[in-house]
Amino acid sequence: MPLVRNPILPGFNPDPSVLRVGEDYYIATSTFEWYPGVQIHHSRDLANWELLTRPLNRKSQLDMRGDPDSCGVWAPCLTHDGARFWLVYTDVKRKDGSFKDTHNYVVHAEAITGPWSDPIYVNSSGFDPSLFHDDDDGGGRKYFVNMLWDHRRRPHTFAGIAVQEFDAGSGKLVGPRRNVYAGTDLALVEGPHLYRRNGWYYLLTAEGGTGYDHACTLARARDIWGPYETHPAKHILTSKDSPHAALQRAGHGDLVDTPDGRTYLVHLAGRPTTQRRRCVLGRETAIQEVAWDEDGWLHVKDGPVPSLHVDLPGARDEDKYWAESLYTFGAGSGENARLPADFQWLRTPDTERIFETTADGKLVLIGRESIGSWFEQSLVARRQTHFSYDAKTVVDFSPADERQFAGLTAYYCRFNFFYLTVTAHSDGQRELLIMASEASWPLGGLAASTLGDAVSIPNDGRVELALSIRGKALQFSYALPDAADWADRELKKIGPVFDASIVSDECGGHQAHGSFTGAFVGVAASDLNGTAARATFDSFLYRPVRDESDRYEI
Template sequence: MSKDLIRNPVLRGFNPDPSIVRVGEDYYIATSTFEWFPGVQIHHSRDLRNWRLIGRPLRRPSQLNMMGDPDGCGVWAPCLTHADGRFWLIFTDVKRYGRTTVGGASGASLRDFHNYLVTCETIDGDWSDPIHLNSSGFDPSLFHDDDGRKWLVNQLWDHRPGRNRFAGIVLQAFSVAEQRLVGERKVIFEGTAIGLTEAPHLYKRDGWYYLLTAEGGTGWGHAATLARSRAIDGPYELHPDTYLLTARDRPHAPLQRAGHGDLFETADGETYIAYLCGRPLPGRGRCVLGRETAIQKLTWGADGWPRTLDGSGDPTLETPGAGLVDQPWPTTPVREDFDGTTLPIDFQWLRTPYPETIFSLTARPGFLRLYGRESLGSVFTQALVARRQQAHCYSAATRLDFEPAHFQQAAGLVCYYNGSKLHYLHVTHDDEAGKHLRVMTCTPDSPQADSFTAPIPLGAGPVDLRVEVDFERLRFGFRQAGGDWRWLPEVFDASILSDEATAPGAPNFTGAFVGMACQDMSGMATAADFDWFDYQERDYVAQWPA
């Protein structure tokens, strides 16, 4: 078997909406981060097989403030390009999406999408403060034409009754001198019959403008659609096969939800597409790993259209590499000891651009201190620091030093999707049980919004908390004072931590996280200290310890 194979997905676990750019020998992929701060993940590779996370550019309050952004909102669909000696990053900050009341549809068509541009001369430098471009829709993309002009394309949102909400792809010129959009906007593509046309990217080849879009929604009907025109403002003709890549008619394909892509060329002129995909749990149809990023090689036909290598349009688990020398990155350690003064790069938090209000790595050196803030699910100041689940089977654990005084104070280990989908093994206190341990579960598809296991009394001092996940099975354990692990008897449903487990109309586009949380709903900001955090991906375990 050839070693020069790209094995998909290349970015595992909640890395959707890829935008890819090559600068010399270096490839960079930007992906959406939604309500997680800092904003936009950027991965780096030199061989298209091995990727590592190198940074998140939206990290200052002046660049991004998502406090109040609902679940599933925040940073959508970044577009990363390189021109004129600098990197250009376009993104949407979504402030409102979908339903506003539980069980109702008040204002469901009214949505707020603000599109911004930031730039930087280096990929890992301090990016500029944002320039507001427009708010007419989402998924903006910047195209640098070979005549020096720059154009913005984005999805156009239409809230009016009886209209197609996905009202097409609009084009408008961007003036570098004026740092704003100029001229009139024009709808250049209205999409195909499956609708939900979004995620536009423009390219130019042999005198043709190619427009790549995503359609069919970001679930099982997702597809990448291609059209072309001799003029940038159209009219655009569809690809003879309509869809460049999709799994919408392949229910048993290992990669599902394929769409929202970006074309790119290697230094040798070979064409590939980076696109989002999902890997459902076997037999469950839920993607707890969220939407991930895959790469696939394309070939150009005599008719001037690209296709997958076999012409089927199917997403594949493997694709030929580009003949580049293998350049693996160092393996990430299982344990994070929190001995540094900055948060390890795999971890993020929710919404706030003021991390000092929710955690510290210096208040107690060698520990991550979380300051108890608002409840789990708050869209403002929530002390939750977590990392992505990137495999169907994993083990995670942490050591917690926390002495709560009453029932409004809690801290522990959380498996989290959003405020309505989580499993939370936490330490708290009440007059009846004293200091104790229990699990709170929030489920979106149950008549009861949350449930609690029976309290387990704990002694004073630190406690180790552990979770084992095997596909849809999730189990918690704990130990104190170097004792043996004790396992809670309940087996929890890990599949609720997925896009597909949802109430109708709710935005669900992220993925499962595992991490640490602390609440103090009395407002006293009582702190919880976490000594270390382990995360290890592993093979399936058929039987867990009793």
């Protein structure tokens, strides 16, 4: 089989849930505050994956306005019971501090591309739920599995893994809820998945938090209610004792069998850069081959440290991975506005208030709240999936004053972003200005500061905005495209070289294990006057760059 380099889903694609139906493989990953909710990728060979759908795409299913950074949709579980697809997910409304408001839902569909049902509310007792279909008893029972959160047990608030029967007909939990597994001394047990194999129930969990102590832990029992014994090695996958391994933060996994009987573990991992070990691309999805021993225990081949390369049924299309993408936009507004599949926005299901697309392939952003708002901001972006890249766009925007701005952003959350804006002085003179969250600087904070001096530009005409990232170095540039063909025009640098590694999990402004997304690049518009000023973007270019200093991508 071909040797394939991890990760198989680069960039922000954490908490993978994997499923095979016939010859088709699917992976569902968390999207947190990014809308629509849940990414489902498809593959026929485990090596090449295409984004297929985002099923939580309407207001009746998901409304995340007010959800803090790194809240929203956590840890989906995608399964199939032989007749239909099931998707379980959490919408987190609060995560910091003693309390967690974690609402768990189930949706289902006959086809993977939908239409997906309106959500069935299940419970709010914890997060990371999964749905297990147990058809070995002939009854086809379903069980809801999730971790329990106990706010009284600080600092040990992860109270164990609970199992309760789920009645699909009534859409309710029935019978007793039992705490079946407390985890190991690594603590923070979460992310449960149940399987049945050769008379055993296997419980795969995540432990150690989603930072550098993360791990996959396996346990098993003869009865679904336990007692569960922990794997002799405790953790079947972890990088916690191998600080120089290429794949760090390895954990939160799920298992899948191939038609020819092989078994693979998909899991999240991070690839830190710089001496400060910053994961700019966030938590990504990787894969490892596993094997079952004579005693019925699973072992990761060459594990437990995850391998950067793995044998898969297919070979990855490297040309496609390195291809540039020039995005244009389809005509429409609201539900009919057509963004390229790679793009998402933040929190709101009411898209008609934040963007529309035109018949000639342009994107119109309707200025709303400031960048970093938890409620309604006009920001459309795609994941950063390479450590080095170029991005550029052309914007037509006529701001009246300093409270209106639109432009190009490298964005993680309200705590860390860089933003090259077209704005105006208080006297109406149009200018270019770089903004960034103060968390990008040693003092920290929540304010957005201006960086460097503004550059005056003509009050009329389009402006080309660009950024280049080479590892940890970020440089903005600009040009006035109406003067020449934009493909051949030389850009002018603006501002200093910034530290791009700030746009990372480790600088997300939260406590340890508290920032869960990844770097995006895209366009945004704000109108703090409340007059909904419009900014029109011609197109968007994302060009991966092979950087010789990058040990991961060469």
